[in-house]
Each structure stands twice: as structure tokens, then as C-alpha cells.
Amino acid sequence: MKITRKVREILSWYEADNPGTKASLARILMHGRLGGTGKMVILPVDQGFEHGPDRSFAPNPPAYDPHYHFRLAIDAGLNAFATPLGMIEAGADSFAGQIPLILKVNSCNSWATEKDQAIYGSVEDALRLGCSAIGYTLYPGSPHFNEMLEEFRELAAEAKAVGLAVVAWSYPRGGKLTKEGETALDVDVAHLRQQPLERVVSHLGDLADPVLVAE
Numbered sequence: 001m002k003i004t005r006k007v008r009e010i011l012s013w014y015e016a017d018n019p020g021t022k023a024s025l026a027r028i029l030m031h032g033r034l035g036g037t038g039k040m041v042i043l044p045v046d047q048g049f050e051h052g053p054d055r056s057f058a059p060n061p062p063a064y065d066p067h068y069h070f071r072l073a074i075d076a077g078l079n080a081f082a083t084p085l086g087m088i089e090a091g092a093d094s095f096a097g098q099i100p101l102i103l104k105v106n107s108c109n110s111w112a113t114e115k116d117q118a119i120y121g122s123v124e125d126a127l128r129l130g131c132s133a134i135g136y137t138l139y140p141g142s143p144h145f146n147e148m149l150e151e152f153r154e155l156a157a158e159a160k161a162v163g164l165a166v167v168a169w170s171y172p173r174g175g176k177l178t179k180e181g182e183t184a185l186d187v188d189v190a191h192l193r194q195q196p197l198e199r200v201v202s203h204l205g206d207l208a209d210p211v212l213v214a215e
Contacts, residue, residue, distance in 0.1 A: 001026070001027075001030055003026055003030060003036075004030070004036035004037075004038075006036065006037060006038035007026055007029045007030060007036055007038060009038070010025075010029065010038055011025065011026060017160060018160065018161075018163065019163075020162070020163020020164075021159075021160045021163055021164065021165055021166075023163065024100075024132045024133060024163055024164055024165040025132075025133075025165040027100050027132050028040060028042075028079050028080045028100045028102075028132055028133065028165065029079065031079050031080065031099065031100055032076075032077040032078050032079045032080075032099075033076075033077035033078075034077075034079060035079070040079035040080070041078050041079055042078060042079055042080045042081070042082050042102065042167075043069065043072060043073040043076070043078050043080075043081050043082065044082040044083065044104070044135075044169070045069045045081070045082070045083045045087060046083060046084055046087075046104060046107055066087050066090035066091050067090070067091050067094060067095075069081065069083065069087065069091075070091045070094070070095040070098075070099070071095075073099050074095065074098050074099050078099070079100065080099060080100040080101065080102050080132065080133070081099050081100070081101055081102070082101075082102035082103075082104055082135050082167065083101075083102075083103075083104060084103075084104045084107050084120075084121060085103060085104075085105075085120060085121040085125055088101055088103055088129050088131070089129065092129040092130060096130055097130070100131075100132040100133070101129065101130065101131040101132060101133075102131060102132065102133040102134065102135045102167055103121050103125060103126040103129065103131045103133075103134050103135065104121065104134075104135045104136070104137070105119060105120070105121035105122065105123075105125075105126075105134050105135065105136055105155060106118060106119050106120070106121070106136055106137055106148075106151070107120065107137070117137055117139075117148070119151060119155075121134070123155065123158045123159050123162060123164065126159065126164055127162060127164070131164065132164065132165055133159070133164055133165035133166060133167050134155060134156075134159045134164055134165075134166060134167070135166075135167040135168070135169060136151075136152045136155060136156070136166075136167070136168055136169070137168075137169045137170075137171065138152060138168055138169070138170045138171070139170075139171055139172070139173040139174060140170060140171075140172050140173075141172045141173055141174045142173050142174035143174060144174075145174075152168065
């Protein structure tokens with residue numbers, strides 16, 4: 001795989017990371033229609049568990065099949081497919097090597113009232129399933145945020161130690177934020193995701209690897 005100048009530049013921003021982690025990040029950045037441009041689009045799907053399948057999939061019944069989402073990400077030429085453990089296990093073998101995978105290691109469900117998520121995937125799972133990265137959701141504003149941040153730091157260190165890249169999804173939730181306030185901040189983040197990758201990185205710092213997510 002020949003890496004473009006732009007991707008080499010992005011990798012140079014991560015001097016503290018090992019070659020394995022950089023190789024995993026390069027694999028994502030070089031894949032799909034945007035491969036090599038320094039931008040990426042990832043398909044994240046956690047509706048089957050976290051949001052309940054019917055609310056999302058009933059209007060399009062083929063989406064009940066986990067393979068549908070693998071094919072969607074592949075056919076659309078996206079950089080990667082991000083999803084929880086069960087969904088990846090349902091298709092990792094059938095679609096091995098066809099698209100970089102990101103294992104979302106924490107999640108919750110639509111009945112939960114606490115702004116928190118449980119850990120139910122592991123770095124070992126990510127390696128077993130051939131993933132290029134792990135992903136973790138954070139809720140700034142939640143009373144559980146500090147605990148979530150500590151969990152994320154530990155998982156990120158474990159993942160990078162074995163050469164995986166790391167992705168963070170961060171949604172302002174809980175605390176003194178109103179529902180309208182959460183939505184306003186989500187819109188701001190959505191706008192940020194439309195910006196060039198280097199501008200996004202300047203906002204995120206180096207806690208996680210750069211990612212533009214399409215949701």
C-alpha cells in the first residue's frame with residue numbers, strides 16, 4: 001500500500017504512537033473513495049442494540065440483517081465500519097479484509113436514564129475479529145464523565161500497545177445541559193465534522209486518532 005503525502009503528514013502528528021498504531025490508522029485513511037485524501041467517512045451502526053432495532057430498521061427491513069450494513073459501507077466506498085461486538089461478530093468472517101473495522105467497546109440502551117455506557121467489548125475482541133481500531137463513546141456533562149474518561153484512557157493505552165488505532169465519539173449529555181442545549185452542541189460537532197481533517201484534529205487534540213464520522 002503506497003501512502004500519500006497527505007496521509008504521511010497526518011501520521012507525522014502522532015510521534016508518541018508506535019508504528020503498529022500508525023499502520024492501523026493509515027489502513028483506514030487509505031481505504032475507500034476518500035482514501036489518501038486526509039479525510040474519512042465512517043459508517044457507525046449501533047441501532048441494533050443501543051437504540052433498539054425497530055425504531056431504525058423497520059422502515060427498511062433489509063437493515064435487520066447485519067450483513068446489510070457491511071455491504072452498505074463497502075459498496076459506498078467508506079473508510080471504515082464501526083459497530084458493537086455482536087454486529088461485528090455477525091459479519092467479520094464473511095467480509096474479512098474488505099473494509100477496516102472499528103469495534104465500539106461501550107454502549108447502553110434506549111431504556112437507560114443514566115448518561116453512562118457499559119464496557120462489553122475488549123481489545124482482545126478487536127484483535128480476534130481483525131479490527132483496525134476500537135471506538136469509545138464519551139458523555140461530557142454526565143456525572144459519570146470522569147469515570148468514562150478514565151476507562152477510555154485505559155482502553156486507549158491497551159489498544160495502542162498492540163497496534164490498534166483509537167476513535168472517540170463525544171456527545172454532550174447530562175448535567176446542567178438541557179435537551180435543546182445538547183442538540184445545539186451536537187449541531188456544532190456535526191459542523192466540525194465537515195471541516196478538513198487537520199482542523200478537526202486541532203480541536204480534538206491527541207487523545208484519540210482523527211476521524212470524521214457520518215451519522
